[in-house]
Amino acid sequence: MLRVAVVGSGPSGVYAAQTLVQQREVPGVLVDVLDRLPAPYGLVRYGVAPDHEKIKSLQGSLRTVLEDERIRFLGNVEVGGTALPAQRLLELYHAVVYCVGAARDRMLGIPGEELAGVHSATAFVSWYSGHPDAAAEAFGLPGADAAVVVGAGNVAVDVTRILARGTAELAPTDMPQPALGALADSGVRRVSMVARRGPSQGKFTTKELRELGTLPGVETWADPAELALDPMYADPGAAAALPAVARRNLEVLRGWAGKEPGEAPDGEPRRIALRFYLRPVEILGGPGGRVAGVRFERTAPDGHGGVTGTGVHEDVEAQLVLRSVGYMGVPLTGLPFDPARGTVPHAAGRVLRAGRASVGEYVAGWIKRGPTGVIGTNRPCAKETVSSLLQDAGALARRELPGDPLAAFRAAGLHPVEWPGWLAIESAEEDLGRSLGRRTVKIPDWRGLLDAAGADPA
Template sequence: MYPARTWLSRSFSNISSHPLRVCVVGSGPAGFYTAEKMLKAHQGAEVDIIDRLLTPFGLVRSGVAPDHPETKIVINQFTRVVQHERCSFFGNVTLGSSISLAELRELYHVVVLAYGAESDRDLGIPGEDLSGIHSAREFVWWYNGHPDGKNLNPDLKSTDTAIILGQGNVALDVARILLRPTTELATTDIASHALAALNQSSIRKVYLVGRRGPVQAACTAKELREVLGIKDLYIHIKEVDLLKSSEDEEVLKNNRIQRRVYELLSKAATSGNSHSSSGQGELHFVFFRKPACFLDSGTGHVAGVHFEKTVLKGVGPGKQVAVGTGKFEDLDCGMVLKSIGYKSVPVDGLPFDHQKGVVPNASGRVLTDALGDQTLLEKGLYVCGWLKRGPTGIIATNLYCAKETVASISQDLEQGTLAAVTSLPKPGREGLLQLLDDRNVRIVPFSGWEKIDSEERRLGSLRNKPREKLTTWEDLLKVGTE
């Protein structure tokens, strides 16, 4: 057993003398920021981070585009967190199968769920199950070397046209990967199977389709500037789509980010050539269209999308929604990527709001039901990140999210709300490791990740890349546990 430690935090001086055992489920930004804040707020707390993957860092590793290395620098900060003497990481531990939520709550005083969103929203329209239609998440996992994305094998050879549904940053990432010269991608940490497929790709034309207009585009100026800056790329935007209503003018006046995005789109619409040249890559921004159904080629493969034209309707101050007009048009393609949002997945024993795709919570405190009654709390159970607020925001958003959740934990400890939970010693890490050992779960500790990291960097150096990712569960487990 770990020796009992003296609390330095004033909030626990009158509660107990045994360590506060905290388990964080999920090792993405939300999980790591939570661990960091807990370690700082409570001297003596022991924090264990578990993840179903064998590798830490969540979407920083498997979501951030390979040509955005500067965004991944935050890994250095997270590494310092897990190297703290009171923090541990255990990979290859799946909540729900390796261990249940009820068991975790027995082992730890505080459990924080931060495992993000690993599924996708559906459109719920005819033809959605045709081959050639993928979620953007699956495609991102595929090119980023996520072990669950290796077998996606998108057919990039049989068509020259892809339609991306959505105009957020993920949609722009996907468009950029499809259209950017592979010579530029070859020096990134893109998965080698993806680079090989992109080298053989026939896709030259990409449509980015949104339900609303350019004023409501959900991307950031930085991402937009990057995709517009791909060399020798023909950009097409209908000038009629850039016409603004008085409501649009109000939005632009009050929102600097939206204003910058609109300005970049306007400039791109007027500064390019009026026609593409032979063999040139094309990026078409299509606004005011919502998918009504997918078109079948006759062989069970997607052949296009049947779109309904939309107009904006005001539903409140500064808020406009797209409504159908009853007018339709088709766009032909051989591949569709749905970038319409990630979705979190519940586990047994966890209250879940299926409509919103989040755990009902008050400032990170898990509520017993989805009706939002803030007097009914799941004591000792908290939530952070996408599971708490939905799949929105950038990496740094999770910093503020974690701050709020940890503040709730601190307040509950201080006010005695958690008194019954924290008055008794809990087995924590020793109990977790014993239980996993009994079940023959092969955990990958942080030292195992360091072996994987070292091997990936070694393989990468042979190809002039920062790393060559190991992309199968077998390879990761072999290197991480040897």
């Protein structure tokens, strides 16, 4: 019998657990999937935009895995703290697979980031997704007219879309009621999504990009002069050598470039502008220490895939600034960490301590490879790690364990939320939705989640 702990219940953790119990090399594997939160599914629950129901439906397949009788979900269990240090966890299991993601966002590193009204896209996503750690604030939406989103990936597209989308389209989602109410009161009518490089180098997918042009009551525009700076945009022959996604993105942007900028016409009160070749150099302050705009430097292609500054500046008005320029992993107490990469050092998923494999410790997902890929990328990543674990299984299984880890967790003062507790949270969220005349609505706070689960939060 091999007992394994998987830390993290997002896609990488669930795929690791699934691979462990479905493999045939080592029979009798039991897996405990641990999560700091009382709810499973990680970024599928707390990172996928609420209006992307097709992607969120992935929760159904993750649920099927977690309901396997060989897998046990234990939420509200924080690993790395004083109650459950990493070394103690390794004493309770033959092996531990860490799938803890990349929870910290990158900073822009420019003056003015400390101003009120400047936030990370991560914080904004957590807020409208009902993450219990999210700040209970409205991000200054009622008092804002213009917003700037810095970045050119799918997260930047997501927050741009949510800022511009009408609440009538968001009401059927599971967005928490406080966030829905704040967005309903939002004064934001102009959203600029700004990238330092060209359109052919955007990290967004075509489906996400195209969706910006289909929002009811929203006009989407791209500056034709900025698009023309991209050699791949200006030369269709050269563009033929681009990956298919980049080619399709350029075609979408061509359609938007034909529209004239200016005031949105009657009946279309909101506008999205996609801007390129602009690098933020300063956040501009206004009255009361709040953000009033962003100063950008015009960039130009350097001929080597990068950009260079031109010394020409442009100020863009904004009362809300969201930076979306990437994520970094955070250290977990008791595990080695590479601060430059934001990952745990490893060899094919085996944690490395001082360059040598640490017996019984493994990583998968973003904490292993960095914040790259899509949800499906986690499956082969998890399989590689599990393959390494199974190669070590003979030696790992010889170690005698002290008993059921659940008893040890409780003895340490932890109050795990088991699968019935999660089902109770689901039921409470359905009840909340009905009481508000909506469908399922997320409970956005720790106390509400733990009360619904019947867990003692003390």
